[in-house]
Amino acid sequence: MLIDWSSGYDHLREVTRDDVLAQLDALHGGQRQHTLIVLRSLFRQAKKNGTIFKNPTSRIRVGQREYGILQPLEPEHINTSIAAVTKPADRLVLALAAVHAARSGAIRRLQVDDLDIGNRKLTIDGRIRRLDDLTLHVALEWLEFRRRRWPDTANLHLLINKITALGTGPVSGVALSEPLRGQAATLEQLRVDRQLEEALVHGPDPLHLAEVFGLDEKTAIRYANSARTLLDQAAEQQLR
Structure with a gap:
């Protein structure tokens, strides 16, 4: 991935959180964990040395990429x-x-x-x-x-x-x-938004999401839960 980044960026400080997530996207389990640990160490040292100003790996967890309820893009x-x-x-x-x-x-x-x-x-x-x-x-x-x-x-x-x-x-x-x-809408955010849209339009069914997009059980459930919460919130606002 460093070779990929070097072909498009001139400096490590240009690497964003979305770039890191895009690289982790295709990795799972121990490979993802190991890669994230290595990247954290690299960027932490670079920030300590003043090579970069912001660590793009901060707040990225090994087993969870986002937090809270997923929100649709504007x-x-x-x-x-x-x-x-x-x-x-x-x-x-x-x-x-x-x-x-x-x-x-x-x-x-x-x-x-x-x-x-x-x-x-x-x-x-x-x-x-x-x-x-x-x-x-x-x-x-x-x-x-x-x-x-x-x-x-x-x-x-x-x-x-x-x-x-x-x-x-x-x-x-x-x-x-x-x-x-x-x-404001990167490729990764557009991908997430599409899956959330599917859950909102066709119902928060994790089995449907897994079938359509090939999601693993944990990810499908998270999209379904986010969609269910958003739909409930919309229904409550209509009743007010």
Whole structure:
């Protein structure tokens, strides 16, 4: 992950909490715990030496990434993030996070063959998703750009750039997050918001959330509990 960050940032002080969470996103159990401990030690020492001013790993727990009731994003924050992405690849990444709640790691791992335009299907980490109109549109836009820009690339990853087009590896995590850097709605927040929206619209059912997004039991229950609380609060306000 330090290599990923170095490809997009010039200094450790540029790394944000969202960057750390995005890297931890694909890790579980002991691996996640070990990685977080190492990052805490690194940034704690960097802050002590005056290399950085703020520790991006502060308040991140090993077994719990967020605290309290999850809150939906404000519409204006989502609209601002949408307006901030102007390149075909960035628009596809945003759709994958905001519509399909795809994790950063899963987006980076996507292969060209995971996108089935004819049958309007998209496979994300082994789970088949239906291609909605928006995702289909930005996917076609990206595929056309990709074909024209790098017609002879041997890289089978769906998302490539001028660096990875010369090889076979995935784009970096920084390459995905950079277009929304500084925005109120980042890729990670859009992903969380999409899962919360599902719980609010279709009911706070953890089994449904686990089936749709492939969430583990603990995470699905947390989204369901947050949605239930928000729905109860909304009902109470209507009665006043």
